[in-house]
Amino acid sequence: MRAMLSLATELGDAAFLLPASAVVACVLFLTRSRRAALVWASAIGLCGGLTILAKLAFHACGADLPGLGIRSPSGHTSLSATFYSCVALTIAVDKPWPARLGLGLLTAAVLAAIAESRVWTGAHTPPEVAAGLLLGACCILWYALAAQPNAVPALAWPLPLVLLVALGVGMHGQHFSLEGRIAHLADRLSLSQLVCPAVPEEATVGSRDRASLPES
Numbered sequence: 001m002r003a004m005l006s007l008a009t010e011l012g013d014a015a016f017l018l019p020a021s022a023v024v025a026c027v028l029f030l031t032r033s034r035r036a037a038l039v040w041a042s043a044i045g046l047c048g049g050l051t052i053l054a055k056l057a058f059h060a061c062g063a064d065l066p067g068l069g070i071r072s073p074s075g076h077t078s079l080s081a082t083f084y085s086c087v088a089l090t091i092a093v094d095k096p097w098p099a100r101l102g103l104g105l106l107t108a109a110v111l112a113a114i115a116e117s118r119v120w121t122g123a124h125t126p127p128e129v130a131a132g133l134l135l136g137a138c139c140i141l142w143y144a145l146a147a148q149p150n151a152v153p154a155l156a157w158p159l160p161l162v163l164l165v166a167l168g169v170g171m172h173g174q175h176f177s178l179e180g181r182i183a184h185l186a187d188r189l190s191l192s193q194l195v196c197p198a199v200p201e202e203a204t205v206g207s208r209d210r211a212s213l214p215e216s
Contacts (some may be wrong), residue, residue, distance in 0.1 A: 004113065009121060011112035012076035017083050018044075024087060036147045039084065043143040047082040051075045058131075074124045074132030080114045081136025085142045088163050 011017060021044045029037035054073045088107040092100045115133065118124040124132075 006174055008110075008113035009076065009117035009123075011110065012080040014075065021083060024090075028090070033147075035092070039143060039147040039184050040049060040090075042146070043086055043139045044079075046142055047136060047139040048081055050059055050138065051078045051132070053132065054135060058188050068125040069125050072124070073089075073135060074115075074118050074129045076118050077111075077115050077122075077132030078135040078139075081111055081133055082139040084110055084142075085136070085140045086147075089140075089144060090147075094206070142208070178195060 021040070025037045025041050025044075028040055028201055053074060055075070058070050084107050088103050092103050095103070095207075112132075114130045118129050118132075120128055
């Protein structure tokens, strides 16, 4: 169980998912649909932007919303939800409904494992994971509407699958996080005063303490 959760958290790490996203974008651009590739890139970019903004906001204002239990939405979860769900949408084009159902269940299982791994490692609370899923859902909706996967030829999965497996092996053990920089930026911009004037001083101290954490 421990090994599975460790693998799951690596599958949700930006160190793997960002280059993996570039691989999918290149495959879409070169073999299928340039428009889908651009929309794919925009969905990943939107996810990154929304996640960073949400982290900044909660680092600054989290103490004002104690009932939510959120200090930093899970970037692992938001990026994973966007990446794996959009890949599933693209692969599922023109597949019969049993294959689509199986692909949907597999995607849900992967996302559930990644979400659970973030709580298991102590990196995030369940509400922070839920916030990450919500951010990812917004990006999935954008991709589904803008790319119109049903109008795009299905992704030829064998080539990107081989590349992604090779990438996963190569990036094993690697970690990428902006958590500390985001917390530091929140303090530097004095977001607590600009956005949440009622935030007490200890909230700023808590934000600085969070800056030492590597998780995203």
